Amino acid sequence: MSEMIAVEIIGVFSLMFLGIVIVVLWFTHANSKLEHSKEIKVKKMEIIDKHFNDMVRIECPYCKTIYKIGEPSCPGCGANTKNILLPELPE
Numbered sequence: 854m855s856e857m858i859a860v861e862i863i864g865v866f867s868l869m870f871l872g873i874v875i876v877v878l879w880f881t882h883a884n885s886k887l888e889h890s891k892e893i894k895v896k897k898m899e900i901i902d903k904h905f906n907d908m909v910r911i912e913c914p915y916c917k918t919i920y921k922i923g924e925p926s927c928p929g930c931g932a933n934t935k936n937i938l939l940p941e942l943p944e
């Protein structure tokens with residue numbers, strides 16, 4: 854009779870252990886998924902940022918030269934007044 858109880862106790866403990874292992878695995882899996890989607894989001898933002906910077910142009914109000922937003926000043930006349938032209942986004 855006492856053997857039965859011992860087996861039951863071992864069974865309950867192994868079940869609990871198994872449950873804990875499953876929960877831990879599930880959490881690590883969910884975490885890695887989250888990390889992965891975060892990485893993808895960061896990459897997407899980097900790509901969007903790069904394209905956006907490529908698309909945005911600055912028009913010099915003095916000589917009407919159009920140049921990239923990365924330029925510190927107008928390559929035509931040297932003025933650093935920025936008149937940002939936003940790209941027309943396709944709908």
Ligand SMILES: [Zn+2]
Nearest residue numbers: 913916927930
């Ligand atoms: Zn200029």
